Amino acid sequence: MDILNLGAGNRPVQPVDGGIVVNHDLMLDQARPFVTVAHDLNIIPWPWPDASFDLIVACAVLEHLRRNLAESLAECWRILRPAGILYVKLPYWKSENSYTDATHYWVFGLSIFEQFDPDTERGREYVFYGWPQWKIVQAAKLNDAKTSFAAKLQVRK
Secondary structure, three states, X not given: OOEEEEOOOOOOOOOOOXXXXXXXXXXXXXXXXXXXXXXXXXOOOOOOOOOOXXXXXXXXXXXXXXXXXHHHHHHHHHHXXXXXXXXXXXXXXXXXXXXXXXXXXXXXXXXXXXXXXXXXXXXXXXXXXXXXXXXXXXXXXXXXXXXXXXXXXXXXX
């Protein structure tokens, strides 16, 4: 399984089943030798070819981008292989913590991903946007502190 860990920070991802792992962040530094690719995710296209990964991990990174979520999800969709999975963690709008980080551009509600899944009512309603389509395989779930939530999406290609 080939994995891309977007915005690795201090949380590297380890290889699974002999696959490769790319731990990405905004910059390379000696304190985090596991980060092997530096790129500003506000710059599209991202530096990976189409259909490069089976799994993308995006924990506490997309809210820091000036790009909106639809643009970021489109790039994830592009670089995931068919049936690839995006594991994403985002700040929950009802949490004060979401607003106390000066680097957050966005906060999100639990149903944000529904508009990208044509199996949901919102997904059927928002089909006119023409966004790349996803299947929600694990619905958004709040963490215990109710400050953020995580979900799993599968590309539909």
